[in-house]
Amino acid sequence: MRDEDLRYAVRLREKGEREEARRLLVELASRHPGDAEVAYQTAWVHDSLGLEAEAVPYYEAALAGAGLDEEDRLGAYTGLGSTFRVLGRYEDALETFRRGLAEFPGDAGLRTFMAMALHNLGRSGEAVSTLLTVIADSDRAGRYERAIRYYADHLDETVQAGPDETA
Structure with missing residues (x-):
């Protein structure tokens, strides 16, 4: 029944x-x-x-x-974390996404939702870095994968122009 x-x-x-x-x-x-x-x-x-x-x-x-099953367990982590985020419980959301990623390392959906929670916590640099890594890990990065992966860890890096270069 x-x-x-x-x-x-x-x-x-x-x-x-x-x-x-x-x-x-x-x-x-x-x-x-x-x-x-x-x-x-x-x-x-x-x-x-x-x-x-x-x-x-x-x-x-x-x-x-x-x-x-694995698919539903992943869905439960994603759903709970996303629900916490929508409710403004950002720390709970982040913890839930981290627990989910411990079981499902590298899952693009969990990492993307985690980036939103990081942003909500004022940790936008980590959020952008996380999203860049998701993109670099996907098949969408193409020939820019190496650069995207580099900037995921060096987002705020700049190069100073030399004396003969114009800004």
Whole structure:
């Protein structure tokens, strides 16, 4: 019954019937409080409705429990960190993204969201550096990969013009 109910609620969310999906998932989560997959889906539907504060405990339960596949576990870290950021809980967001990156090193999505949290914390240099590294690690950097990677660590570096050069 749990599996059927969960699949049905997810289908409702995917079809845009999020309020009904939320009602079913909250009920399902209360019947299965230790179920990480149910908690994750319940968090997701809350987020999709703009109910970020209500999503947090479900994301936390999902990450604390066992049973999430890798894709959903990554989604839970991304969702929780992003939710913390939207709520103005920037330090919590940063910590969540770092925990996620400990499990999923190099994930471009987590690093990109982490850059946003760094910016929100006034650490824009680190944010830009993080984004430059994401770009350098992608297949989009092309022939500029080496330069982008260099400036990720030397963002504020300048070269002084010589006496014969014009600025």
